[in-house]
Amino acid sequence: RMAAAPPSYCFVAFPPCSKDGLVVFGKNSARPRDEVQEVVYFAAAEHDPGSKVECTYIEIEQVPKTHAVVLSRPSWLWGAEMGANEHGVCVANEAVVTREPASESEALLGMDLVRLGLERGATAKEALDVIVALLEEHGQGGNYYEDGSSCHTFQSAFLIVDRNEAWILETSGKYWAAEKITEGVKCICNQLSLTTKIDAEHPELRNYVKSQGWWNGDSDFNFSEVFSLADDHLACCSGRESLEKQGGDVSAQAMIDVLRDKDSGVCVDSESFLTTASIVSVLPQDPSFPCIHYFTGTPDPSRSIFKPFIFVDDVKLVPKVQSPSFGNDDPAKKIPRFQEKPDRRHELYKAHEWARSLLEKDQDKGQKLMRIMLDLEKQGLEAMEDILSRTEILDPAEVVDLFYDCVDTELKFFK
DSSP states (O other): OOOOOOOOEEEEEOTTTBSTTEEEEEEEEEEETTOOEEEEEEOOEEOOTTOEEEOSSOEEEOOSEEOOEEEEEETTSSSOSEEEETTSOEEEEEEEOOSSOOOOSOOBOHHHHHHHHHHHOSSHHHHHHHHHHHHHHHOBOSOSSSOSSOOOOOEEEEEEEOSSOEEEEEEETTEEEEEEEOSSEEEEOSSOOOOSOOSEEOTTHHHHHHHTTSOOSSSOOOHHHHHSSTTTTSSOOTHHHHHHHTOSOBOHHHHHHHHTOTTTTSSOBOSSEEEEEEEEEEEESSTTSOOEEEEOOSSOGGGSOOEEEOOOTTOOOOGGGSOOOOGGGOTTTSSSOOSSOOOOOOHHHHHHHHHHHHHHHOHHHHHHHHHHHHHHHHHHHHHHHHHHHOSSOOOHHHHTTHHHHHHHHHHHHHO
16 A cells, blocks of 8 residues: 655635735645755856756756745755745645556656746746656656655645746646636645646646546546545645635735644644645735745744745845755765665754753743744734835845844744
8 A cells, every 4th residue: 555645735825815915825844753844045047058957866957047946845855845936936746646656766756846847937837837848858756755764655746826826736657737726725735636627738648548547538537536546535625714714814824824723634743744844925916026935944833933035136045944964975865875864953943843842841931932932923924014015115135134034033032
Protein backbone atom coordinates (compact mmCIF):
# COMPACT_ATOMS: atom_id res chain seq x y z
CA ARG A 1 0.00 0.00 0.00
CA MET A 2 1.25 3.46 -0.81
CA ALA A 3 2.06 5.72 2.12
CA ALA A 4 -0.45 8.50 2.66
CA ALA A 5 0.55 11.84 1.21
CA PRO A 6 1.30 14.49 3.85
CA PRO A 7 -1.93 16.43 4.58
CA SER A 8 -0.94 19.95 3.52
CA TYR A 9 -3.62 22.54 2.75
CA CYS A 10 -3.55 25.43 0.24
CA PHE A 11 -6.18 28.16 -0.09
CA VAL A 12 -7.02 31.09 -2.30
CA ALA A 13 -9.83 33.64 -1.89
CA PHE A 14 -10.90 36.14 -4.55
CA PRO A 15 -13.12 39.19 -4.26
CA PRO A 16 -15.99 39.41 -3.46
CA CYS A 17 -15.17 36.74 -0.83
CA SER A 18 -12.02 38.59 0.17
CA LYS A 19 -11.61 42.13 1.44
CA ASP A 20 -10.86 45.34 -0.48
CA GLY A 21 -9.96 44.00 -3.91
CA LEU A 22 -7.32 41.64 -2.50
CA VAL A 23 -6.51 38.10 -3.57
CA VAL A 24 -5.51 36.12 -0.46
CA PHE A 25 -3.38 32.96 -0.69
CA GLY A 26 -2.28 30.60 2.08
CA LYS A 27 -0.61 27.26 2.68
CA ASN A 28 0.24 25.01 5.60
CA SER A 29 3.11 22.73 4.67
CA ALA A 30 2.71 19.34 6.37
CA ARG A 31 5.98 17.42 6.36
CA PRO A 32 7.85 14.86 8.49
CA ARG A 33 7.85 16.21 12.07
CA ASP A 34 11.57 16.79 12.47
CA GLU A 35 12.18 18.45 9.10
CA VAL A 36 13.41 22.06 9.18
CA GLN A 37 12.11 24.67 6.72
CA GLU A 38 14.08 27.79 5.93
CA VAL A 39 12.96 31.04 4.27
CA VAL A 40 15.31 32.06 1.47
CA TYR A 41 15.44 34.92 -1.03
CA PHE A 42 17.12 34.76 -4.43
CA ALA A 43 17.56 37.96 -6.43
CA ALA A 44 16.63 38.16 -10.12
CA ALA A 45 19.56 37.03 -12.24
CA GLU A 46 20.80 36.73 -15.80
CA HIS A 47 22.45 33.51 -16.93
CA ASP A 48 24.93 32.73 -19.68
CA PRO A 49 23.69 30.83 -22.73
CA GLY A 50 24.06 27.09 -22.25
CA SER A 51 24.24 27.29 -18.45
CA LYS A 52 22.64 24.57 -16.34
CA VAL A 53 20.81 24.63 -13.04
CA GLU A 54 21.30 21.92 -10.43
CA CYS A 55 17.86 21.00 -8.99
CA THR A 56 17.40 18.58 -6.07
CA TYR A 57 18.35 15.44 -8.03
CA ILE A 58 18.96 16.39 -11.66
CA GLU A 59 20.55 19.16 -13.68
CA ILE A 60 18.48 20.95 -16.34
CA GLU A 61 18.96 23.81 -18.82
CA GLN A 62 18.91 27.27 -17.21
CA VAL A 63 16.90 30.12 -18.80
CA PRO A 64 18.45 33.51 -19.77
CA LYS A 65 16.73 35.36 -16.89
CA THR A 66 15.22 34.26 -13.57
CA HIS A 67 12.86 36.38 -11.45
CA ALA A 68 13.50 37.28 -7.81
CA VAL A 69 11.85 34.73 -5.51
CA VAL A 70 11.22 34.22 -1.79
CA LEU A 71 10.74 30.58 -0.79
CA SER A 72 9.82 28.48 2.21
CA ARG A 73 11.56 25.16 1.71
CA PRO A 74 12.73 22.02 3.46
CA SER A 75 16.36 23.00 3.82
CA TRP A 76 17.82 19.81 2.33
CA LEU A 77 16.33 20.34 -1.13
CA TRP A 78 16.69 22.83 -4.00
CA GLY A 79 13.03 23.62 -4.68
CA ALA A 80 10.32 24.88 -2.33
CA GLU A 81 7.05 23.91 -0.71
CA MET A 82 5.68 27.39 -1.40
CA GLY A 83 6.79 30.85 -2.29
CA ALA A 84 6.32 33.97 -4.38
CA ASN A 85 8.13 36.00 -7.02
CA GLU A 86 8.61 39.71 -7.63
CA HIS A 87 5.69 39.77 -10.11
CA GLY A 88 3.11 38.75 -7.51
CA VAL A 89 2.94 35.08 -8.54
CA CYS A 90 2.53 32.57 -5.67
CA VAL A 91 2.90 28.80 -6.04
CA ALA A 92 2.33 25.99 -3.55
CA ASN A 93 2.39 22.27 -4.14
CA GLU A 94 0.68 19.21 -2.70
CA ALA A 95 1.89 15.65 -2.77
CA VAL A 96 -0.92 13.46 -4.12
CA VAL A 97 -1.38 9.75 -4.68
CA THR A 98 -2.99 8.64 -7.95
CA ARG A 99 -3.68 5.20 -9.41
CA GLU A 100 -0.40 5.60 -11.24
CA PRO A 101 2.54 4.80 -8.92
CA ALA A 102 4.91 7.75 -8.63
CA SER A 103 8.39 7.15 -10.04
CA GLU A 104 11.29 6.36 -7.73
CA SER A 105 13.85 7.29 -10.37
CA GLU A 106 15.33 10.69 -9.71
CA ALA A 107 13.80 13.46 -11.82
CA LEU A 108 12.22 16.80 -10.86
CA LEU A 109 10.42 16.88 -7.51
CA GLY A 110 7.08 18.67 -7.16
CA MET A 111 9.00 21.12 -4.94
CA ASP A 112 11.55 21.81 -7.71
CA LEU A 113 8.66 22.66 -10.04
CA VAL A 114 7.33 25.20 -7.52
CA ARG A 115 10.63 27.10 -7.62
CA LEU A 116 11.09 26.73 -11.38
CA GLY A 117 7.58 28.06 -12.01
CA LEU A 118 8.28 31.09 -9.80
CA GLU A 119 11.71 31.80 -11.27
CA ARG A 120 10.47 31.59 -14.86
CA GLY A 121 6.82 32.76 -14.87
CA ALA A 122 5.71 36.41 -14.61
CA THR A 123 2.00 35.43 -14.39
CA ALA A 124 0.16 32.42 -12.98
CA LYS A 125 -0.50 31.10 -16.50
CA GLU A 126 3.17 31.48 -17.46
CA ALA A 127 4.22 29.58 -14.33
CA LEU A 128 1.75 26.82 -15.24
CA ASP A 129 3.14 26.61 -18.78
CA VAL A 130 6.69 26.39 -17.40
CA ILE A 131 5.76 23.58 -14.99
CA VAL A 132 3.97 21.42 -17.55
CA ALA A 133 6.71 21.91 -20.18
CA LEU A 134 9.35 20.79 -17.66
CA LEU A 135 7.19 17.81 -16.63
CA GLU A 136 6.97 16.77 -20.27
CA GLU A 137 10.72 17.13 -20.73
CA HIS A 138 12.13 15.75 -17.46
CA GLY A 139 9.30 13.95 -15.64
CA GLN A 140 8.77 13.91 -11.87
CA GLY A 141 10.22 11.44 -9.39
CA GLY A 142 12.61 10.76 -6.55
CA ASN A 143 12.41 10.70 -2.77
CA TYR A 144 10.14 13.37 -1.22
CA TYR A 145 11.78 12.99 2.19
CA GLU A 146 15.28 13.11 3.59
CA ASP A 147 15.18 9.42 4.37
CA GLY A 148 17.97 6.97 3.57
CA SER A 149 15.99 3.91 4.63
CA SER A 150 13.07 4.17 2.23
CA CYS A 151 11.93 6.05 -0.88
CA HIS A 152 8.70 8.05 -0.54
CA THR A 153 7.31 9.13 -3.90
CA PHE A 154 4.24 11.12 -4.86
CA GLN A 155 2.60 12.82 -7.81
CA SER A 156 2.04 16.58 -7.57
CA ALA A 157 -0.77 19.10 -7.49
CA PHE A 158 -0.19 22.87 -7.53
CA LEU A 159 -2.06 26.04 -6.65
CA ILE A 160 -0.68 28.85 -8.82
CA VAL A 161 -1.97 32.36 -8.11
CA ASP A 162 -1.42 35.93 -9.30
CA ARG A 163 -3.28 39.24 -8.85
CA ASN A 164 -5.94 38.29 -11.39
CA GLU A 165 -6.48 34.55 -11.44
CA ALA A 166 -5.48 31.19 -10.05
CA TRP A 167 -4.85 27.81 -11.65
CA ILE A 168 -5.25 24.45 -9.97
CA LEU A 169 -2.87 22.07 -11.72
CA GLU A 170 -3.02 18.34 -11.01
CA THR A 171 -0.56 15.84 -12.44
CA SER A 172 0.10 12.14 -12.71
CA GLY A 173 3.48 11.38 -14.25
CA LYS A 174 3.75 13.80 -17.20
CA TYR A 175 -0.04 13.93 -17.72
CA TRP A 176 -1.96 16.86 -16.29
CA ALA A 177 -5.14 18.91 -16.23
CA ALA A 178 -5.81 22.42 -14.92
CA GLU A 179 -8.73 24.59 -13.91
CA LYS A 180 -8.74 28.39 -13.96
CA ILE A 181 -10.32 30.27 -11.05
CA THR A 182 -11.21 33.95 -10.80
CA GLU A 183 -13.77 34.08 -7.98
CA GLY A 184 -14.80 32.50 -4.72
CA VAL A 185 -12.73 30.42 -2.31
CA LYS A 186 -10.74 27.36 -3.34
CA CYS A 187 -8.86 24.82 -1.28
CA ILE A 188 -6.60 22.04 -2.44
CA CYS A 189 -5.24 19.29 -0.23
CA ASN A 190 -3.48 15.96 -0.61
CA GLN A 191 -6.17 14.51 -2.90
CA LEU A 192 -7.15 15.22 -6.48
CA SER A 193 -9.94 17.78 -6.76
CA LEU A 194 -10.43 18.53 -10.48
CA THR A 195 -13.61 17.05 -11.89
CA THR A 196 -15.21 17.93 -15.23
CA LYS A 197 -14.34 21.65 -15.39
CA ILE A 198 -10.98 21.50 -17.13
CA ASP A 199 -9.59 24.62 -18.80
CA ALA A 200 -6.27 23.22 -20.03
CA GLU A 201 -4.85 19.70 -20.27
CA HIS A 202 -2.06 17.56 -21.66
CA PRO A 203 -2.81 17.08 -25.39
CA GLU A 204 -2.64 13.28 -25.06
CA LEU A 205 -4.41 13.03 -21.69
CA ARG A 206 -7.68 11.51 -22.90
CA ASN A 207 -6.06 9.11 -25.35
CA TYR A 208 -3.71 7.96 -22.62
CA VAL A 209 -6.45 7.17 -20.06
CA LYS A 210 -8.52 5.43 -22.74
CA SER A 211 -5.51 3.26 -23.63
CA GLN A 212 -5.17 2.36 -19.93
CA GLY A 213 -8.84 1.36 -19.81
CA TRP A 214 -9.58 3.98 -17.12
CA TRP A 215 -12.18 5.87 -19.17
CA ASN A 216 -14.43 4.67 -21.97
CA GLY A 217 -14.75 7.99 -23.82
CA ASP A 218 -18.55 8.02 -23.50
CA SER A 219 -19.11 9.40 -20.01
CA ASP A 220 -18.11 12.93 -18.93
CA PHE A 221 -14.36 13.07 -18.42
CA ASN A 222 -13.83 13.55 -14.66
CA PHE A 223 -10.13 13.92 -13.82
CA SER A 224 -10.37 12.91 -10.13
CA GLU A 225 -12.56 9.93 -10.85
CA VAL A 226 -10.26 8.71 -13.59
CA PHE A 227 -6.99 9.16 -11.67
CA SER A 228 -7.90 8.62 -8.00
CA LEU A 229 -7.52 5.39 -6.12
CA ALA A 230 -11.07 4.35 -5.11
CA ASP A 231 -13.09 7.22 -3.60
CA ASP A 232 -10.47 9.22 -1.83
CA HIS A 233 -11.11 12.35 -3.87
CA LEU A 234 -14.34 13.30 -2.15
CA ALA A 235 -13.80 14.52 1.37
CA CYS A 236 -11.45 17.44 1.06
CA CYS A 237 -10.78 20.74 2.62
CA SER A 238 -12.32 21.34 5.96
CA GLY A 239 -10.85 24.83 5.96
CA ARG A 240 -12.90 26.09 3.06
CA GLU A 241 -16.10 26.35 5.09
CA SER A 242 -14.42 28.56 7.67
CA LEU A 243 -13.21 30.92 4.93
CA GLU A 244 -16.63 30.97 3.27
CA LYS A 245 -18.20 31.85 6.63
CA GLN A 246 -16.17 35.07 6.59
CA GLY A 247 -18.66 36.28 3.98
CA GLY A 248 -16.71 38.77 1.92
CA ASP A 249 -14.16 39.49 4.60
CA VAL A 250 -11.31 37.07 3.97
CA SER A 251 -8.22 39.04 4.99
CA ALA A 252 -4.66 38.07 5.88
CA GLN A 253 -5.83 37.65 9.48
CA ALA A 254 -8.74 35.39 8.49
CA MET A 255 -6.40 33.21 6.43
CA ILE A 256 -3.93 33.01 9.33
CA ASP A 257 -6.76 31.95 11.67
CA VAL A 258 -7.75 29.13 9.30
CA LEU A 259 -4.13 27.92 9.05
CA ARG A 260 -3.91 27.86 12.87
CA ASP A 261 -7.01 25.71 13.29
CA LYS A 262 -6.12 22.30 14.72
CA ASP A 263 -9.72 21.14 15.22
CA SER A 264 -10.44 21.32 11.48
CA GLY A 265 -7.29 19.34 10.71
CA VAL A 266 -5.86 22.19 8.61
CA CYS A 267 -3.08 22.69 11.16
CA VAL A 268 -1.51 19.24 11.26
CA ASP A 269 0.11 17.89 14.39
CA SER A 270 0.01 14.09 14.21
CA GLU A 271 2.31 11.20 14.96
CA SER A 272 4.04 11.35 11.58
CA PHE A 273 3.37 14.87 10.30
CA LEU A 274 3.56 18.44 11.51
CA THR A 275 2.82 21.74 9.82
CA THR A 276 6.51 22.65 9.54
CA ALA A 277 5.98 26.09 7.95
CA SER A 278 3.21 28.37 6.70
CA ILE A 279 2.70 31.24 4.27
CA VAL A 280 -0.04 33.81 3.69
CA SER A 281 0.13 36.21 0.74
CA VAL A 282 -1.99 39.25 -0.01
CA LEU A 283 -2.09 40.25 -3.68
CA PRO A 284 -3.86 43.55 -4.39
CA GLN A 285 -5.66 43.47 -7.72
CA ASP A 286 -4.52 47.07 -8.25
CA PRO A 287 -0.91 46.72 -9.50
CA SER A 288 0.16 50.05 -7.99
CA PHE A 289 0.11 48.40 -4.55
CA PRO A 290 2.77 45.93 -3.41
CA CYS A 291 2.06 42.24 -2.71
CA ILE A 292 2.77 41.21 0.88
CA HIS A 293 3.97 37.72 1.81
CA TYR A 294 3.89 36.51 5.42
CA PHE A 295 6.13 33.59 6.45
CA THR A 296 6.46 31.76 9.78
CA GLY A 297 9.82 30.06 9.14
CA THR A 298 8.95 27.83 12.12
CA PRO A 299 6.65 24.83 12.77
CA ASP A 300 3.06 24.90 14.04
CA PRO A 301 1.41 28.17 13.00
CA SER A 302 -0.70 28.12 16.18
CA ARG A 303 2.58 28.71 18.03
CA SER A 304 4.38 30.77 15.40
CA ILE A 305 4.07 34.27 14.10
CA PHE A 306 3.60 35.41 10.53
CA LYS A 307 6.20 37.96 9.46
CA PRO A 308 5.78 40.19 6.38
CA PHE A 309 8.10 40.32 3.35
CA ILE A 310 7.80 42.77 0.42
CA PHE A 311 9.89 42.57 -2.76
CA VAL A 312 12.12 45.63 -3.25
CA ASP A 313 15.58 45.99 -4.77
CA ASP A 314 18.43 45.14 -2.39
CA VAL A 315 16.06 43.59 0.14
CA LYS A 316 18.06 42.71 3.27
CA LEU A 317 18.91 39.00 3.57
CA VAL A 318 17.94 37.18 6.76
CA PRO A 319 20.61 34.58 7.67
CA LYS A 320 18.77 33.81 10.93
CA VAL A 321 16.04 31.91 9.06
CA GLN A 322 18.52 30.17 6.76
CA SER A 323 19.80 26.70 7.55
CA PRO A 324 23.53 26.00 7.57
CA SER A 325 24.90 25.02 4.17
CA PHE A 326 26.96 21.84 3.82
CA GLY A 327 27.94 22.35 0.18
CA ASN A 328 29.00 19.21 -1.65
CA ASP A 329 29.44 17.37 1.65
CA ASP A 330 25.68 17.46 2.17
CA PRO A 331 24.40 13.86 2.56
CA ALA A 332 21.45 14.88 0.34
CA LYS A 333 23.92 15.47 -2.51
CA LYS A 334 26.07 12.34 -2.12
CA ILE A 335 25.18 8.97 -3.65
CA PRO A 336 23.83 6.88 -1.94
CA ARG A 337 21.82 9.76 -0.50
CA PHE A 338 20.74 10.53 3.05
CA GLN A 339 23.22 8.22 4.78
CA GLU A 340 23.17 10.64 7.69
CA LYS A 341 21.07 13.62 8.78
CA PRO A 342 23.02 16.78 9.59
CA ASP A 343 21.60 19.35 12.02
CA ARG A 344 19.78 21.77 9.72
CA ARG A 345 18.21 23.99 12.38
CA HIS A 346 18.57 27.74 11.81
CA GLU A 347 18.75 30.32 14.59
CA LEU A 348 15.04 31.16 14.60
CA TYR A 349 14.11 27.45 14.59
CA LYS A 350 16.30 26.81 17.66
CA ALA A 351 14.88 29.80 19.54
CA HIS A 352 11.37 28.71 18.62
CA GLU A 353 12.08 25.18 19.87
CA TRP A 354 12.94 26.67 23.24
CA ALA A 355 9.69 28.69 23.21
CA ARG A 356 7.66 25.60 22.34
CA SER A 357 9.17 23.65 25.23
CA LEU A 358 8.34 26.58 27.53
CA LEU A 359 4.72 26.48 26.33
CA GLU A 360 4.59 22.81 27.22
CA LYS A 361 6.40 23.06 30.57
CA ASP A 362 5.21 26.33 32.07
CA GLN A 363 1.69 27.20 30.98
CA ASP A 364 1.65 30.69 32.53
CA LYS A 365 4.99 31.82 31.14
CA GLY A 366 4.23 30.17 27.81
CA GLN A 367 0.85 31.89 27.48
CA LYS A 368 2.39 35.22 28.38
CA LEU A 369 5.11 34.77 25.74
CA MET A 370 2.47 33.78 23.16
CA ARG A 371 0.44 36.93 23.92
CA ILE A 372 3.52 39.10 23.39
CA MET A 373 4.26 37.27 20.13
CA LEU A 374 0.73 37.66 18.80
CA ASP A 375 0.80 41.32 19.70
CA LEU A 376 3.99 41.67 17.68
CA GLU A 377 2.31 39.90 14.75
CA LYS A 378 -0.72 42.20 15.02
CA GLN A 379 1.51 45.27 14.80
CA GLY A 380 3.01 43.86 11.60
CA LEU A 381 -0.41 43.13 10.10
CA GLU A 382 -1.65 46.63 10.95
CA ALA A 383 1.45 48.28 9.49
CA MET A 384 0.87 46.31 6.25
CA GLU A 385 -2.81 47.28 6.16
CA ASP A 386 -1.66 50.86 6.45
CA ILE A 387 0.62 50.42 3.41
CA LEU A 388 -2.30 49.00 1.40
CA SER A 389 -4.64 51.85 2.32
CA ARG A 390 -2.29 54.71 1.38
CA THR A 391 -2.64 56.82 -1.70
CA GLU A 392 1.07 57.54 -2.13
CA ILE A 393 3.49 55.00 -3.63
CA LEU A 394 5.52 52.93 -1.17
CA ASP A 395 9.09 54.09 -0.59
CA PRO A 396 11.25 50.94 -0.97
CA ALA A 397 13.64 52.15 1.75
CA GLU A 398 10.78 51.80 4.23
CA VAL A 399 10.51 48.01 3.75
CA VAL A 400 13.98 46.95 2.62
CA ASP A 401 14.68 45.40 6.04
CA LEU A 402 11.06 44.63 6.97
CA PHE A 403 11.35 40.83 7.19
CA TYR A 404 14.83 41.10 8.74
CA ASP A 405 13.56 43.37 11.52
CA CYS A 406 10.54 41.16 12.26
CA VAL A 407 12.73 38.05 12.62
CA ASP A 408 15.17 40.01 14.75
CA THR A 409 12.44 41.26 17.08
CA GLU A 410 11.00 37.77 17.40
CA LEU A 411 14.43 36.40 18.36
CA LYS A 412 14.86 39.14 20.98
CA PHE A 413 11.57 38.14 22.62
CA PHE A 414 12.64 34.51 22.78
CA LYS A 415 15.91 35.53 24.42
